[in-house]
Amino acid sequence: xxxxxxxxxxxNKSGKLLQIEYALNRVQQGKMALGIKARNGxxxxxxxxxxxxxxxxxxxxxxxxxxxxxxxxxxxxxPDFRVQVRNARKEAQKYYLTYREVQPVSQIVKxxxxxxxxxxxxxGVRAFGVSLLVAGYDDDGPQLYxxxxxxxxxxxxxxxxxxxxxxxxxxLERRYSDDVELDDAVHIALLTLRESYEGEMNEHxxxxxxxxxxxxxxxxxxxxxxxxxxEAN
Amino acid sequence: xxxxxxxxxxxIAMKGLNxxxxxSDLRLGLQQQTVAMNFKKVFQITxxxxxxxxxLATDVLSLExxxxxxCKLYKLKENREISPKAFGAMxxxxxYEKRFGPWFSEPVVCGLDANxxxxxxxxxxxxxPVFSDDFTxxxxxxxxxxxxxxxxxxxxxxxxxLFEVLSQCLLSAVDRDALxxxxxxxxxxxxxxxITRTLKCRQD
Numbered sequence: 397x398x399x400x401x402x403x404x405x406x407x408n409k410s411g412k413l414l415q416i417e418y419a420l421n422r423v424q425q426g427k428m429a430l431g432i433k434a435r436n437g438x439x440x441x442x443x444x445x446x447x448x449x450x451x452x453x454x455x456x457x458x459x460x461x462x463x464x465x466x467x468x469x470x471x472x473x474x475p476d477f478r479v480q481v482r483n484a485r486k487e488a489q490k491y492y493l494t495y496r497e498v499q500p501v502s503q504i505v506k507x508x509x510x511x512x513x514x515x516x517x518x519x520g521v522r523a524f525g526v527s528l529l530v531a532g533y534d535d536d537g538p539q540l541y542x543x544x545x546x547x548x549x550x551x552x553x554x555x556x557x558x559x560x561x562x563x564x565x566x567x568l569e570r571r572y573s574d575d576v577e578l579d580d581a582v583h584i585a586l587l588t589l590r591e592s593y594e595g596e597m598n599e600h601x602x603x604x605x606x607x608x609x610x611x612x613x614x615x616x617x618x619x620x621x622x623x624x625x626x627e628a629n
Numbered sequence: 630x631x632x633x634x635x636x637x638x639x640x641i642a643m644k645g646l647n648x649x650x651x652x653s654d655l656r657l658g659l660q661q662q663t664v665a666m667n668f669k670k671v672f673q674i675t676x677x678x679x680x681x682x683x684x685l686a687t688d689v690l691s692l693e694x695x696x697x698x699x700c701k702l703y704k705l706k707e708n709r710e711i712s713p714k715a716f717g718a719m720x721x722x723x724x725y726e727k728r729f730g731p732w733f734s735e736p737v738v739c740g741l742d743a744n745x746x747x748x749x750x751x752x753x754x755x756x757x758p759v760f761s762d763d764f765t766x767x768x769x770x771x772x773x774x775x776x777x778x779x780x781x782x783x784x785x786x787x788x789x790x791l792f793e794v795l796s797q798c799l800l801s802a803v804d805r806d807a808l809x810x811x812x813x814x815x816x817x818x819x820x821x822x823x824i825t826r827t828l829k830c831r832q833d
Contacts, residue, residue, distance in 0.1 A: 496718035503707060 401519030416516055419472075419523040419545035423557060426471040428592055429458075430556035430564055431529045432585050433540040437578035437608035438531040440469045440540075441585045443558075443593065445601045459605040459615045463488045463498050466532030467605045467613040471558030472545075473525035480528060483511050501532035505541045505549050513547025527557045533611045554584075560592035567591050578608055586628050599625060630660060632733050633684045633754070637808030638670050639768030640681035641778065641799050642739035644747045644761070645791035648819040651679050651739040652795050654768075654803050655812035657686055666811040666832070674700050675710040677818055678740035680720070683768040684754065685733035692734055696720065713740035713748035717758060724756030731755050735767045745820045764798075770806035777802045788817045792826065800830050 405415040427443040442458045458477075459469045462484045470477040487507040491499035508528060515521045528543040542557065543549045554572045556564035571584050582604065590597050599621035607613040616624075637658045642651040657668035671681040672693045680696060682689040699719060703711045711719070717738045724732055731754045738750040751765035752758050759765070763782055766774035777798040786794060796815055803809040813828040 494719055494722045495715040497712075497715050500707065506706070 403517055403519055404522060405516045413516065413546070415523050416546045419525055420527075422525040423472040423527045423545065424559065424561070426473070426526070426558045428556060428558040428560060428564060428589065429469045429471045429529055430554070430561075430568070430585060430588055431469070431531055431540045431542075431552065432554040432568065432572065432576070432581040433531075433538050433552065434578040434581035435575050436538065437533065437581070437606060438538045438540050439578065439581045439585050439604065439606045440467065440529050440531045441582075441589055441602060441604045442469045442471075443589065443601070444603045445593075445595070453600055457603065457615065459603050461613055462504055462530075463532070463613075465498055465534060465607060465611045465613055466501050466504055466530060467607065467615075469529045469531075469603075469605065470526040471529075471561075472527060476524045476526045477528075480508060480511065480524065480526060484508050498534070500534045500536065501530065501539045501541070502534075502536070504532065505530050505543060508543050509547045509549040512543060512545055516546060529555070529557060531605065531607055532613065533607045533609070538607070556588065564588050564592055578606060582606065582624050583628055586624055590628075597625075598622075633735065634769045634808060635660060636684070636686040636689075637769050637806075638668075638683045638686075638689075639766075639770050639774060639799065639803050639806065639809040640670055640683050640737050641764060641766050641774055641795060641802075642679075642681060642737045642749050642751075642761075643764040643778070643782065643791060643795050643798075644749055644784075645817075646785040646787055647745060647747075648788045648791055648817060649739050649741060649747045649749065650788075650791045650795045650815060650817045651681050651737065652799050652813055652815035653681050653683075654799065654809045655814065656808070656810055658808060661807070663811060669814055671814060671816060672696075673816075673823075674716060675740070676823070677742075677745075677820075678711070678713050678716060678738075679816055679818065679823075680716070681737040681739070681767065682734050683737075684735055688732045688734040692723075692732055692736070695723065699723075712742050713738060713750075714742065716740070717748070717750040717752075721752060721756035721758050724752060724754065728755050737765050737767050739765075739818070741818055741820065769808045770802050773802035773805050774798065788819050788824070792817050792824075796826075796828055800828065804831055 431440040599618040653670035657665035
């Protein structure tokens with residue numbers, strides 16, 4: 397009896413995997429995250445509002461590095477995001493151990509998508525309650541991807557996930573152009589974030605990560621975010 | 630007799646100006662008895678990447694199959710050919726995986742990367758790599774090979790000169806080794822393509 401292990405994600409009559417739909421619902425309830433691919437880099441940003449002044453913000457970081465050149469952000473459940481990040485980092489190190497090269501962005505995405513899919517078919521587990529936005533720069537240039545709880549992965553020029561993502565994507569559609577520079581993309585990202593932001597948006601309750609032609613992905617300091625915000629005013 | 634000398638064999642890889650060359654002998658023996666004179670030890674991985682494998686013949690073949698398998702999978706996953714540097718790292722990793730029951734083969738990696746820069750690397754049977762600017766040798770007569778290369782090598786040779794020097798180094802070295810020889814194959818890899826020539830030599 398101890399080795400009974402069947403999948404909890406099963407098809408209904410109309411061919412849907414409801415567990416994945418429900419996971420996507422959970423993602424849509426999560427705080428917004430968005431990303432924009434520029435000509436010379438990628439920016440990702442996220443709403444980092446906390447519900448009490450007592451929360452120690454120093455400790456709390458939503459945007460995470462996977463390799464020196466690639467970063468993740470999410471919409472949905474933080475704890476599930478941590479599992480994804482851990483797995484992606486380990487896979488990237490395994491890649492480096494074998495090939496002595498930084499894992500390309502598209503390969504990182506494939507591994508993450510694989511993990512998401514496994515959890516929709518393996519026994520005894522539930523789907524991840526996060527969608528990921530992956531931003532990176534490699535030999536194929538700047539790239540932005542989304543990975544869903546189903547395991548589907550898409551490349552984007554610009555996108556948003558989480559609460560109010562439809563309005564945000566419409567906003568991005570109007571403002572995006574293929575040759576936008578990274579600085580301008582950060583600008584647009586902040587404007588988009590502000591559109592759906594409840595209350596006052598400042599450098600402490602959002603998070604921004606960028607990667608440029610230097611191929612170094614990093615999270616901007618609050619001071620840097622503040623400068624961009626001031627320009628946006 | 631050491632297991633790495635059971636079948637015999639020799640490989641050299643050498644760098645030239647915008648080109649690299651790699652060559653091997655063709656002998657396959659069972660200790661002193663020669664069994665084949667057409668046993669190639671240099672294999673093509675991509676257009677501009679070749680690997681030479683010396684040592685126990687069964688492991689030479691197994692490794693060749695394994696490496697082709699890994700590189701084909703790499704190409705399907707990553708949608709690009711593997712670079713010589715990454716290939717060398719992968720081979721090193723493969724060999725070290727068998728640290729306590731190793732592949733009895735000492736490889737030589739030779740190729741041009743995407744920018745047509747030369748890459749040369751040699752490894753011991755458990756994957757310790759050495760990266761060279763001039764030449765790399767492996768096999769049952771490495772002392773002879775080293776001596777010949779040291780004497781005849783000069784930097785920035787063009788493909789024709791590289792062919793001559795590579796051939797002379799290998800031929801003279803294996804002529805003084807009972808376990809290597811019986812013919813040779815030389816590949817000269819340039820950005821435009823690879824030229825392969827088979828050499829006849831002392832058949833003893």
